[in-house]
Amino acid sequence: MEGNGQSNVYRPELMEVIGLHQETIDVKSVRLRFKEPERQEHFSHHVGQFGIFSVFGYGESTFNICSSSNWHDRLEFCFRRVGKVTDAFWKIEEGDTIGFRGPYGNWYPTEEWEGKNLIFISGGIAMPPVRCAIWYCLENREKYGDITILYGARSVGDLVFVDELDKWAEYERVRVIKTVDPGGETPEWKGDIGFVPTVLDKASISAENAVALVIGPPVMIKFSLPVLDKMGLAAKDIYTSLENRMKCGIGKCGRCNAGPVYVCKEGPVFTLEQIRSLPEDY
Amino acid sequence: MQQQELRQLARKLLEEGTVKVVIGYGQPVAGAPAFPVFITDPAKVDTLVWNEQCFHNLTGYLKRKEIRALGKPAIVVKGCDERTLVMLEKESQIVRSDIYVIGMACSGVGEPQAAKCACCEVHMPRLADSVIGQVDNPPVDASARYAVLDEFLSAYPTPAARMAYWQEELGRCVKCYACRQICPLCYCERCIFDKNRPTCVDTSPTLKGNFGYHITRAFHLAARCIECEECTRACPVGIDLRLLNQSLSRGAEEHFGFRAGVDPEAELVVGSYSLKDREDFIQ
């Protein structure tokens, strides 16, 4: 459903915070529910879309909706405390009211992925926009082939959704590889040690009939792409979610364009093939 | 004549490698205001002009990364612009020996002549590496310095009248920040008005946001503003911003005997500490 159906497209809907979880020293995930129960019932989105969440008095901020589109009783997003608005989000408590506009943007073409093997690669705080896709696919398990999840972070303390990583490994034909950068391990760490691109290279993941969703810091993407290329994945089968500074989220304020493409309207989900045709404006 | 000499000097400096770029004035359309040019090729020095359309205070470009990246600059300055160099050096923003200063003797800019030229005491640059031209430099009645301010104060004699004036004028401000961007002494890497933790002044172009911005910026320039009046020239909506700065400049002169950029030896008012500093206003 586009927008909130109200005549003021900038006006947010009110949501109640029904859960908070601190993932790392500066990352929290937030669980929300529309204040209007009927709205919650009828709300739907597609995994990959984003919302504009706000703390009244501080401002709005753009986050991927990191909950699966199959979960109809809630909406989730995950944020790192970096600026004025996320500082304000850090201080909210259960029961508080925040604003929401969305869902905006395009989404992962999960229908096109049916019948394929899926490779999910992410790093650090970029796990949440991949998490929603993972849950979605696991909840429709029979539609997809083998699933490989490779997730890494600078250190054990920087991993988010760690409990879910273990749960995913329990599903059929799901292989979970978790890694931390060299020096980021703890004595108890049982996962891999190495940068994501290095671990990817050694993991011997088959690229046959596969698509990959790769979201992470620029340096991780930069070094992972040649590995995916070596594995035999075509640029049109590698997906990512772009980030650019946003304000309105609906294609009017003129800020988020990467060359000729408005990230909020024609993205944020792009294939590598599409991104290569864009100038470096993101 | 001066223009010819300037072009010759620029060519020489570039050809000999003394400087990598000459920051001066160009003017593709005769009669229109001259605007800043950056000459790196000695073959292009004929782009440089010198006439009474050369308003711009070019010293503001010395703080810009992309200009510094071009290499050692020569910069064309009028006597009034030179005051900026004194302040920038005292505030440790430039190293004087890293710049080649070309001073132009100037009898005034603008037609009709700009108000600041009527009370100019620096028609001849004093601190340049080369001075081009010769012009009389008659002494100026000190009271003429604040003529524009005094005219305003007598036209608007009461606080209520002045408040009404500023509400009208600052009400037009659109927060384009031309005044800040053109000011050579606004060189903070991250301006306080761009910060948002906390947001000190509303960014909106409301009366509240506009008053907050202009008055704060004027105070940040107190005893630093060298009265080039570029802010007023740059303002697209015609606000007479120099009135705010002149008011504070007069305060600096009356209370601290200080005029920004005039005496290279004088200690800064805000930037220095002396045991002899006045304390009589602390009650």
Place this chain on the structure above:
Amino acid sequence: MSETITKDALLKLVDEWIGQGKRTIGPTEIKPGHIRYARLEDSAALKLGGYIRPQNSVKEFVFPKHEKLYRYLFEGKEISLAEADGEPAATVVVGSRPCDAAAFDILDRVFNWDFVDEQFNARRRATTIVTIACREWDDYCFCTSVGLGPAAPRGSDVLLMPLDGGAYEVRALTDAGRALFAGHTTPAEVTATEPAGPERKFDMESVGEFLRASWDKPLWRDEALRCLGCGACTYECPTCHCFDIVDEGNARGGYRARNWDACQFRMFTVHASGHNPRPDQPSRQRQRILHKFRIYPDKFGELLCTGCGNCGRACPVGLGVLNVLEAAAKAAVEG
């Protein structure tokens, strides 16, 4: 046969509109040397000649520099929202230029792209535009290079063509325009001469092609080095529409508003991480030109520019889009 109106009758009509409570806007000398579109108290303030065009555009009366989007109220832990302003005031702009009026048609596209911006639409609906065709132009004008002209009717409700002798031929183009002038015009056997307009300064077609492949060209560095990174050009432009969204208020509540913003500011695209895809003035200038002459036309089939020349006039360092496009035209030829 045309409908005509004398200058005096027009001024009387303007006073009538003001008397009816319409917000009446027109060019006026707000202070010596500064002619801007502003609210008129009476027709004597309307300045009809002796200058090329006002310094500002008409956009601020439909797309204000500051617009409250809605209010929020804190009551303990509870938050409630309320609409910000009532219906926009009925507005007449008299003495608009064709390059100002055409902008609204162009802006309609982005403000109605999938999501309908009711704030913009409502103000647009409430505004009637009476344009006066130009008989003079200066070196900053380039409407004829972007598909418009000194008597272009786009976006206007009424187009007044100046006649020799001081009267105007009245061309009512919309129902709103007809309603405004009904009963106030006199038929006459005159037709105004169509003004030629400024000479074409460049060929949009070939400049457009050049821009398409210009991302890494030295043009941007060469032209934009003197750019100060202020928003003067953007804010005086009839078609620039980028905006920021801010929350302002106190412990009791406040409002969320949108303010004009400019791609020329360094902070425009800076990420929370500190990364800035457009880290210097050349890249920001490139964005401005490409947005107007490549991105917007590719998306909406319209140039985001009406050739009014305000940018060049407002810029403290003489860097209007015309300067850059002429440089692009030259570079296109030189290869």
